[in-house]
Amino acid sequence: MSVVSVINYKGGVGKTTVTANLGADLAARGRKVLLIDLDPQASLTYSFYRPADFTEQPTIRSWFEAFVAADAPEPLGKYVLAPLAVNGIVQPLGGQLHLIASQLGLVDVDLDLAAGLGGSRFQRNSPRYLRVYRLLAEALTDQVFNGYDAVLIDCAPNFNLVTRTALVASDHVIVPARPDYLSTLGIDLLRTRLSTLVDEYNSVAEQPINPEIIGVVYTMVQYTSTGPLLTQRTSVETTSEIEMPVFRQTIRDNKSAITEAGQRAIPAVLAPPGSPAVETLRYELQQLTSEFLARTRI
Numbered sequence: 001m002s003v004v005s006v007i008n009y010k011g012g013v014g015k016t017t018v019t020a021n022l023g024a025d026l027a028a029r030g031r032k033v034l035l036i037d038l039d040p041q042a043s044l045t046y047s048f049y050r051p052a053d054f055t056e057q058p059t060i061r062s063w064f065e066a067f068v069a070a071d072a073p074e075p076l077g078k079y080v081l082a083p084l085a086v087n088g089i090v091q092p093l094g095g096q097l098h099l100i101a102s103q104l105g106l107v108d109v110d111l112d113l114a115a116g117l118g119g120s121r122f123q124r125n126s127p128r129y130l131r132v133y134r135l136l137a138e139a140l141t142d143q144v145f146n147g148y149d150a151v152l153i154d155c156a157p158n159f160n161l162v163t164r165t166a167l168v169a170s171d172h173v174i175v176p177a178r179p180d181y182l183s184t185l186g187i188d189l190l191r192t193r194l195s196t197l198v199d200e201y202n203s204v205a206e207q208p209i210n211p212e213i214i215g216v217v218y219t220m221v222q223y224t225s226t227g228p229l230l231t232q233r234t235s236v237e238t239t240s241e242i243e244m245p246v247f248r249q250t251i252r253d254n255k256s257a258i259t260e261a262g263q264r265a266i267p268a269v270l271a272p273p274g275s276p277a278v279e280t281l282r283y284e285l286q287q288l289t290s291e292f293l294a295r296t297r298i
Protein backbone atom coordinates (compact mmCIF):
# COMPACT_ATOMS: atom_id res chain seq x y z
CA MET A 1 0.00 0.00 0.00
CA SER A 2 1.31 3.39 -0.98
CA VAL A 3 0.15 6.60 0.73
CA VAL A 4 0.21 9.79 -1.32
CA SER A 5 -0.53 13.33 -0.12
CA VAL A 6 -1.82 15.86 -2.62
CA ILE A 7 -0.86 19.26 -1.28
CA ASN A 8 -0.28 22.93 -2.00
CA TYR A 9 -0.48 26.01 0.23
CA LYS A 10 -2.79 27.56 -2.27
CA GLY A 11 -6.45 26.79 -2.77
CA GLY A 12 -8.03 26.58 -6.19
CA VAL A 13 -4.99 25.02 -7.87
CA GLY A 14 -6.58 21.66 -8.74
CA LYS A 15 -5.68 19.52 -5.70
CA THR A 16 -9.13 18.04 -5.36
CA THR A 17 -9.59 17.58 -9.10
CA VAL A 18 -6.28 15.70 -9.34
CA THR A 19 -7.04 13.56 -6.26
CA ALA A 20 -10.55 12.60 -7.40
CA ASN A 21 -9.56 11.79 -10.97
CA LEU A 22 -6.34 9.99 -10.15
CA GLY A 23 -8.22 7.89 -7.61
CA ALA A 24 -11.07 7.15 -10.01
CA ASP A 25 -8.74 6.27 -12.89
CA LEU A 26 -6.61 3.98 -10.70
CA ALA A 27 -9.81 2.22 -9.61
CA ALA A 28 -10.93 1.94 -13.25
CA ARG A 29 -7.59 0.21 -13.91
CA GLY A 30 -8.45 -2.41 -11.31
CA ARG A 31 -6.72 -0.92 -8.27
CA LYS A 32 -8.24 -0.73 -4.79
CA VAL A 33 -8.10 2.90 -3.80
CA LEU A 34 -8.86 4.77 -0.60
CA LEU A 35 -9.31 8.54 -0.78
CA ILE A 36 -9.11 10.64 2.36
CA ASP A 37 -10.59 14.14 2.37
CA LEU A 38 -8.60 16.23 4.86
CA ASP A 39 -9.89 19.58 3.64
CA PRO A 40 -12.67 21.19 5.72
CA GLN A 41 -14.11 22.47 2.45
CA ALA A 42 -15.00 18.84 1.69
CA SER A 43 -14.80 19.29 -2.10
CA LEU A 44 -13.41 15.78 -2.51
CA THR A 45 -16.38 14.39 -0.60
CA TYR A 46 -18.76 16.28 -2.89
CA SER A 47 -16.91 14.96 -5.94
CA PHE A 48 -18.49 11.58 -5.11
CA TYR A 49 -21.76 12.53 -3.40
CA ARG A 50 -24.51 14.90 -4.38
CA PRO A 51 -25.16 17.12 -1.33
CA ALA A 52 -28.64 15.60 -0.91
CA ASP A 53 -27.09 12.12 -0.66
CA PHE A 54 -24.51 13.15 1.93
CA THR A 55 -26.18 13.74 5.25
CA GLU A 56 -25.62 11.22 8.01
CA GLN A 57 -22.32 9.69 6.96
CA PRO A 58 -19.41 9.73 9.43
CA THR A 59 -16.51 12.07 8.63
CA ILE A 60 -12.85 12.41 9.53
CA ARG A 61 -13.79 15.40 11.66
CA SER A 62 -15.55 13.12 14.16
CA TRP A 63 -12.58 10.77 14.12
CA PHE A 64 -10.17 13.55 15.08
CA GLU A 65 -12.65 14.94 17.62
CA ALA A 66 -13.01 11.54 19.25
CA PHE A 67 -9.23 11.45 19.66
CA VAL A 68 -9.20 14.89 21.24
CA ALA A 69 -12.07 14.00 23.59
CA ALA A 70 -10.91 10.53 24.68
CA ASP A 71 -7.16 10.91 24.09
CA ALA A 72 -7.31 7.65 22.15
CA PRO A 73 -8.03 7.11 18.46
CA GLU A 74 -11.05 5.14 17.25
CA PRO A 75 -10.53 2.54 14.53
CA LEU A 76 -10.47 4.49 11.26
CA GLY A 77 -12.03 1.61 9.35
CA LYS A 78 -15.54 2.47 10.46
CA TYR A 79 -15.27 5.85 8.69
CA VAL A 80 -14.76 4.29 5.26
CA LEU A 81 -17.54 4.92 2.74
CA ALA A 82 -18.16 3.32 -0.66
CA PRO A 83 -19.76 5.96 -2.91
CA LEU A 84 -22.33 4.24 -5.13
CA ALA A 85 -22.11 6.04 -8.47
CA VAL A 86 -18.37 5.70 -8.98
CA ASN A 87 -18.24 2.12 -7.71
CA GLY A 88 -20.98 1.21 -10.17
CA ILE A 89 -18.41 2.02 -12.86
CA VAL A 90 -15.14 0.78 -11.37
CA GLN A 91 -16.25 -2.45 -9.69
CA PRO A 92 -17.13 -4.21 -12.98
CA LEU A 93 -13.56 -3.29 -14.02
CA GLY A 94 -12.16 -5.05 -10.96
CA GLY A 95 -11.43 -1.89 -8.99
CA GLN A 96 -12.76 -0.25 -5.88
CA LEU A 97 -12.93 3.33 -4.68
CA HIS A 98 -13.50 4.07 -1.03
CA LEU A 99 -13.64 7.44 0.67
CA ILE A 100 -13.15 8.88 4.12
CA ALA A 101 -15.22 12.05 3.97
CA SER A 102 -14.69 15.49 5.42
CA GLN A 103 -16.89 18.24 6.74
CA LEU A 104 -16.64 21.91 7.54
CA GLY A 105 -15.91 21.70 11.28
CA LEU A 106 -12.54 20.07 10.63
CA VAL A 107 -10.96 23.55 10.93
CA ASP A 108 -11.47 23.49 14.70
CA VAL A 109 -9.63 20.19 15.00
CA ASP A 110 -6.35 21.92 14.15
CA LEU A 111 -6.77 24.25 17.10
CA ASP A 112 -7.72 21.41 19.46
CA LEU A 113 -4.77 19.28 18.41
CA ALA A 114 -2.38 22.20 18.75
CA ALA A 115 -3.82 23.08 22.18
CA GLY A 116 -3.24 19.49 23.32
CA LEU A 117 0.39 19.84 22.29
CA GLY A 118 0.80 23.22 23.98
CA GLY A 119 1.14 24.98 20.62
CA SER A 120 1.88 24.03 17.05
CA ARG A 121 5.65 24.50 17.21
CA PHE A 122 7.99 21.56 17.40
CA GLN A 123 8.81 20.51 20.94
CA ARG A 124 11.46 17.88 21.10
CA ASN A 125 10.51 16.70 24.57
CA SER A 126 6.74 16.66 24.25
CA PRO A 127 5.59 13.10 25.00
CA ARG A 128 2.48 13.74 22.90
CA TYR A 129 4.29 14.99 19.83
CA LEU A 130 4.79 11.60 18.18
CA ARG A 131 1.31 10.38 19.09
CA VAL A 132 -0.37 13.35 17.47
CA TYR A 133 1.87 13.49 14.41
CA ARG A 134 1.56 9.73 13.91
CA LEU A 135 -2.23 9.64 14.34
CA LEU A 136 -3.08 8.98 10.72
CA ALA A 137 0.00 6.88 9.97
CA GLU A 138 -0.81 4.65 12.93
CA ALA A 139 -4.51 4.39 12.04
CA LEU A 140 -3.62 3.26 8.51
CA THR A 141 -1.61 0.32 9.84
CA ASP A 142 -4.93 -1.32 10.85
CA GLN A 143 -5.33 -4.58 8.95
CA VAL A 144 -8.59 -3.38 7.35
CA PHE A 145 -6.40 -1.19 5.14
CA ASN A 146 -4.18 -4.04 3.96
CA GLY A 147 -6.21 -4.62 0.83
CA TYR A 148 -5.71 -1.15 -0.67
CA ASP A 149 -3.14 -0.49 -3.38
CA ALA A 150 -3.14 3.26 -2.87
CA VAL A 151 -4.32 5.83 -0.35
CA LEU A 152 -4.62 9.37 -1.74
CA ILE A 153 -5.02 12.22 0.73
CA ASP A 154 -6.50 15.53 -0.40
CA CYS A 155 -4.92 18.06 1.98
CA ALA A 156 -6.22 21.46 3.02
CA PRO A 157 -4.29 24.48 1.67
CA ASN A 158 -2.23 24.94 4.84
CA PHE A 159 0.55 23.31 6.85
CA ASN A 160 -1.46 22.84 10.05
CA LEU A 161 -1.40 19.76 12.26
CA VAL A 162 -4.04 17.80 10.35
CA THR A 163 -2.06 18.34 7.14
CA ARG A 164 1.13 17.28 8.91
CA THR A 165 -0.47 14.00 10.03
CA ALA A 166 -1.04 13.32 6.32
CA LEU A 167 2.57 14.08 5.39
CA VAL A 168 3.92 11.91 8.21
CA ALA A 169 1.76 9.05 6.89
CA SER A 170 2.88 9.52 3.27
CA ASP A 171 5.35 7.74 1.04
CA HIS A 172 4.85 10.22 -1.79
CA VAL A 173 3.72 13.80 -2.29
CA ILE A 174 2.13 15.37 -5.37
CA VAL A 175 1.92 19.15 -5.74
CA PRO A 176 -0.72 20.46 -8.14
CA ALA A 177 -0.01 24.06 -9.11
CA ARG A 178 -0.98 26.74 -11.53
CA PRO A 179 1.79 27.76 -13.89
CA ASP A 180 2.45 31.27 -12.62
CA TYR A 181 5.45 32.83 -10.94
CA LEU A 182 3.99 33.23 -7.44
CA SER A 183 2.86 29.63 -7.36
CA THR A 184 6.36 28.53 -8.22
CA LEU A 185 7.71 30.44 -5.21
CA GLY A 186 5.04 28.81 -3.06
CA ILE A 187 6.22 25.38 -4.18
CA ASP A 188 9.76 26.14 -3.02
CA LEU A 189 8.42 27.22 0.39
CA LEU A 190 6.34 24.06 0.64
CA ARG A 191 9.40 21.94 -0.04
CA THR A 192 11.33 23.77 2.69
CA ARG A 193 8.54 23.29 5.22
CA LEU A 194 8.27 19.62 4.33
CA SER A 195 11.96 19.01 4.83
CA THR A 196 11.90 20.85 8.19
CA LEU A 197 8.99 18.67 9.28
CA VAL A 198 10.84 15.52 8.24
CA ASP A 199 14.04 16.58 10.06
CA GLU A 200 12.19 17.48 13.28
CA TYR A 201 10.13 14.31 13.20
CA ASN A 202 13.09 12.05 12.49
CA SER A 203 15.07 13.65 15.32
CA VAL A 204 12.62 12.15 17.85
CA ALA A 205 11.09 9.14 16.07
CA GLU A 206 12.42 5.60 16.07
CA GLN A 207 11.08 4.90 12.59
CA PRO A 208 12.23 7.68 10.24
CA ILE A 209 9.86 8.98 7.58
CA ASN A 210 10.82 9.97 4.06
CA PRO A 211 7.86 11.39 2.11
CA GLU A 212 9.15 12.05 -1.40
CA ILE A 213 7.83 14.81 -3.66
CA ILE A 214 7.26 12.85 -6.86
CA GLY A 215 6.22 15.85 -8.88
CA VAL A 216 4.50 19.14 -9.46
CA VAL A 217 1.42 18.77 -11.68
CA TYR A 218 0.64 21.90 -13.65
CA THR A 219 -3.10 22.35 -13.95
CA MET A 220 -5.39 24.85 -15.64
CA VAL A 221 -2.70 25.55 -18.24
CA GLN A 222 -3.90 28.02 -20.83
CA TYR A 223 -3.32 27.16 -24.46
CA THR A 224 -3.16 29.32 -27.54
CA SER A 225 -3.18 27.94 -31.09
CA THR A 226 0.60 27.49 -30.84
CA GLY A 227 0.67 25.67 -27.49
CA PRO A 228 0.85 26.73 -23.83
CA LEU A 229 1.02 30.48 -23.14
CA LEU A 230 4.61 31.69 -23.18
CA THR A 231 4.49 33.16 -19.65
CA GLN A 232 3.31 29.81 -18.34
CA ARG A 233 6.08 27.94 -20.11
CA THR A 234 8.52 30.23 -18.30
CA SER A 235 7.21 29.29 -14.86
CA VAL A 236 7.34 25.61 -15.72
CA GLU A 237 11.01 26.15 -16.55
CA THR A 238 11.54 27.96 -13.22
CA THR A 239 10.39 24.81 -11.45
CA SER A 240 13.18 22.87 -13.04
CA GLU A 241 15.62 25.59 -11.94
CA ILE A 242 14.64 25.00 -8.32
CA GLU A 243 15.15 21.32 -9.11
CA MET A 244 11.67 20.08 -8.40
CA PRO A 245 10.45 17.04 -10.27
CA VAL A 246 7.61 17.98 -12.62
CA PHE A 247 5.04 15.71 -14.25
CA ARG A 248 5.49 15.85 -18.02
CA GLN A 249 1.72 15.69 -18.43
CA THR A 250 -0.08 18.95 -17.72
CA ILE A 251 -3.83 19.51 -17.44
CA ARG A 252 -5.13 22.35 -19.53
CA ASP A 253 -7.70 24.91 -18.51
CA ASN A 254 -10.93 23.22 -19.56
CA LYS A 255 -13.87 24.77 -17.79
CA SER A 256 -16.55 23.27 -20.01
CA ALA A 257 -15.39 19.69 -19.49
CA ILE A 258 -15.00 20.20 -15.74
CA THR A 259 -18.47 21.73 -15.49
CA GLU A 260 -20.06 18.95 -17.53
CA ALA A 261 -18.53 16.33 -15.23
CA GLY A 262 -19.15 18.26 -12.02
CA GLN A 263 -22.84 17.49 -11.80
CA ARG A 264 -22.70 13.70 -11.76
CA ALA A 265 -20.86 12.75 -8.56
CA ILE A 266 -18.43 10.98 -10.91
CA PRO A 267 -14.98 12.43 -11.72
CA ALA A 268 -14.40 13.73 -15.25
CA VAL A 269 -12.04 10.89 -16.18
CA LEU A 270 -15.00 8.47 -15.93
CA ALA A 271 -17.54 10.72 -17.68
CA PRO A 272 -19.54 9.11 -20.49
CA PRO A 273 -18.19 9.75 -24.02
CA GLY A 274 -18.69 13.45 -24.75
CA SER A 275 -17.54 16.59 -26.50
CA PRO A 276 -13.94 17.04 -27.72
CA ALA A 277 -13.31 19.10 -24.56
CA VAL A 278 -14.39 16.16 -22.38
CA GLU A 279 -12.23 13.73 -24.35
CA THR A 280 -9.19 16.03 -24.17
CA LEU A 281 -9.53 16.29 -20.40
CA ARG A 282 -9.97 12.53 -20.09
CA TYR A 283 -6.87 11.90 -22.20
CA GLU A 284 -4.73 14.26 -20.11
CA LEU A 285 -5.98 12.79 -16.84
CA GLN A 286 -5.30 9.24 -18.03
CA GLN A 287 -1.78 10.19 -19.12
CA LEU A 288 -1.26 11.69 -15.67
CA THR A 289 -2.33 8.40 -14.06
CA SER A 290 0.09 6.46 -16.24
CA GLU A 291 2.91 8.79 -15.29
CA PHE A 292 1.91 8.51 -11.62
CA LEU A 293 2.07 4.71 -11.86
CA ALA A 294 5.49 4.88 -13.48
CA ARG A 295 6.78 7.22 -10.77
CA THR A 296 5.38 5.31 -7.79
CA ARG A 297 5.57 1.77 -9.19
CA ILE A 298 2.26 0.97 -7.44
Ligand SMILES: Nc1ncnc2c1ncn2[C@@H]1O[C@H](COP(=O)(O)OP(=O)(O)O)[C@@H](O)[C@H]1O
Pocket: 010, 011, 012, 013, 014, 015, 016, 017, 018, 043, 219, 220, 221, 251, 252, 253, 254, 255, 258
Ligand atom coordinates in the same frame (compact mmCIF):
# COMPACT_ATOMS: atom_id res chain seq x y z
N1 LIG B 1 -8.29 21.78 -15.68
C1 LIG B 1 -9.24 22.62 -15.20
N2 LIG B 1 -9.84 23.51 -16.02
C2 LIG B 1 -10.78 24.34 -15.56
N3 LIG B 1 -11.21 24.36 -14.29
C3 LIG B 1 -10.66 23.51 -13.42
C4 LIG B 1 -9.64 22.58 -13.82
N4 LIG B 1 -9.30 21.84 -12.75
C5 LIG B 1 -10.06 22.28 -11.73
N5 LIG B 1 -10.89 23.27 -12.12
C6 LIG B 1 -11.85 24.01 -11.28
O1 LIG B 1 -11.13 24.96 -10.50
C7 LIG B 1 -11.66 25.01 -9.19
C8 LIG B 1 -10.57 24.64 -8.17
O2 LIG B 1 -10.18 23.28 -8.40
P1 LIG B 1 -9.96 22.29 -7.18
O3 LIG B 1 -9.54 20.99 -7.74
O4 LIG B 1 -11.16 22.29 -6.30
O5 LIG B 1 -8.73 23.01 -6.47
P2 LIG B 1 -8.19 22.90 -4.96
O6 LIG B 1 -8.58 21.57 -4.43
O7 LIG B 1 -6.72 23.08 -5.09
O8 LIG B 1 -8.83 24.02 -4.21
C9 LIG B 1 -12.84 24.08 -9.16
O9 LIG B 1 -14.01 24.81 -9.39
C10 LIG B 1 -12.57 23.11 -10.30
O10 LIG B 1 -13.77 22.60 -10.83
Ligand SMILES: [Mg+2]
Pocket: 012, 015, 016, 017, 039, 041, 043, 044, 154
Ligand atom coordinates in the same frame (compact mmCIF):
# COMPACT_ATOMS: atom_id res chain seq x y z
MG1 LIG C 1 -9.70 21.14 -2.72
